């Protein structure tokens with residue numbers, strides 16, 4: 688696998704591929720690649736000619752009290768995974784390459800970024816949108832792959848592309864789970880053994896809410912209550928939010944309908960986990 692650190696090289700490679708008639712696929716990541724990323728890359732590999740991944744821990748999307756300094760980094764392992772998944776090109780910019788100075792122009796996401804995650808991570812989605820916009824401009828027209836686990840991020844990126852006329856086609860990749868239901872996340876590595884045993888309650892809670900809806904419950908608050916009650920059985924898990932929301936705007940619905948997202952965030956000690964299920 689070819690790794691490049693320069694924006695110019697990245698842009699040249701994707702431009703040449705498009706000129707040669709190859710479809711470009713792009714999976715932006717922050718590294719610490721796990722089986723979830725692997726599934727996304729494998730999905731992309733089947734669909735495109737030139738497959739590009741990026742690895743960049745973007746400081747703009749971390750709050751001052753978040754885990755930027757300790758975010759897991761293992762470039763050799765990540766490049767090995769990219770090679771195994773058939774990635775053609777990995778963009779690995781330094782912080783100086785991406786942000787030689789703090790960007791004086793940034794994207795500002797509206798109401799969508801103020802809800803759920805936005806309440807706990809002010810400025811997070813502005814940082815995500817700003818870096819994704821820059822990466823999209825460097826890669827150019829492509830199919831761009833994002834995990835459904837970060838459902839609100841996916842909604843923000845879709846909204847950005849629609850509102851600002853980006854040429855990228857956004858492809859959502861299903862969440863990959865451990866056998867006990869825990870959604871794969873780079874942050875799972877921080878869980879103690881006890882926290883790891885407790886963490887799958889989040890997925891069980893979402894499943895309980897989904898089951899209530901499938902059994903006919905249409906009151907959003909009642910669906911949420913079923914799920915919250917389950918989370919509360921696990922003292923190691925401190926619930927931050929558990930909410931049923933519309934998939935585009937993340938607003939609360941009047942009635943529980945197919946396509947809506949049941950989303951949860953919780954902290955287990957210093958580790959913050961999120962997960963979601965779509966009503967279907």
Ligand code: PAF
Nearest residue numbers: 715716717745815818837
């Ligand atoms: O989902 C992530 O890993 C990041 O938020 C992204 C999309 C790579 C932007 O830094």
